[in-house]
């Protein structure tokens with residue numbers, strides 16, 4: 669199982685091993701990853717693996733670009749950095765929907781680029797008319813004055829940074845993005861998605877800010893995911909507000925029970941959703957493939 673973990677998470681577990689006191693979080697994580705995987709009838713693939721070449725740069729098509737974006741955060745009291753993907757032929761004369769795409773416990777604003785090629789995935793889909801031209805914001809979801817993925821990444825303080833990002837995102841990052849870029853600013857043109865800790869953040873933030881987001885993608889969500897009853901006390905409100913509820917996880921990922929808990933609740937309350945259980949672990953393959961499927965269903 670360990671070989672399926674992302675390198676970043678594995679590095680975090682190693683960094684923390686052998687330390688006393690502060691390694692409770694790492695030990696807890698080890699136990700969470702080692703949980704027994706019990707698959708039910710619903711825990712099956714919705715989509716095939718993304719096709720060969722889906723994340724390979726293509727010649728002869730227009731390419732988007734990624735640039736660094738800086739904003740002041742009243743949460744951290746610092747200037748923070750997000751990466752921003754601007755779609756091919758981005759122009760101020762137009763306006764675009766925005767996907768905020770969040771990383772995992774060992775990551776930062778560069779993690780999605782290290783795990784997979786979100787810009788190339790989008791370039792290729794847009795060129796084929798399979799995805800809407802969109803802006804993708806890749807923030808740093810650890811809202812702390814020192815937001816680097818260094819030291820005790822599983823410590824309570826660092827994990828608290830992922831919860832603090834809610835206010836950073838809603839009150840500082842989104843307004844700053846809307847001020848700088850040619851965005852469509854209504855909820856129906858804003859999506860939130862993420863992997864692992866970012867999947868948990870997505871569920872926790874999106875479902876409690878239905879006035880801000882209409883599209884949700886949670887991949888391999890981590891134990892920071894709040895219980896479904898707490899996130900969706902009013903299932904009818906979720907049904908009415910969300911245009912896409914996309915959940916995915918690998919069937920070799922010991923964290924799958926957190927996604928299963930959400931999915932079972934969605935099913936029980938008849939909330940329409942996609943639940944794609946592929947054959948991966950907690951790894952970059954599932955995240956690339958699910959970004960490929962998720963992004964095609966956004967804003968249309």
Ligand code: FER
Nearest residue numbers: 696697700772773864865890
């Ligand atoms: C944990 C196991 C995994 C945990 C977080 C993770 C907060 C996150 C993994 C990731 O983001 O890849 O027990 O506790």
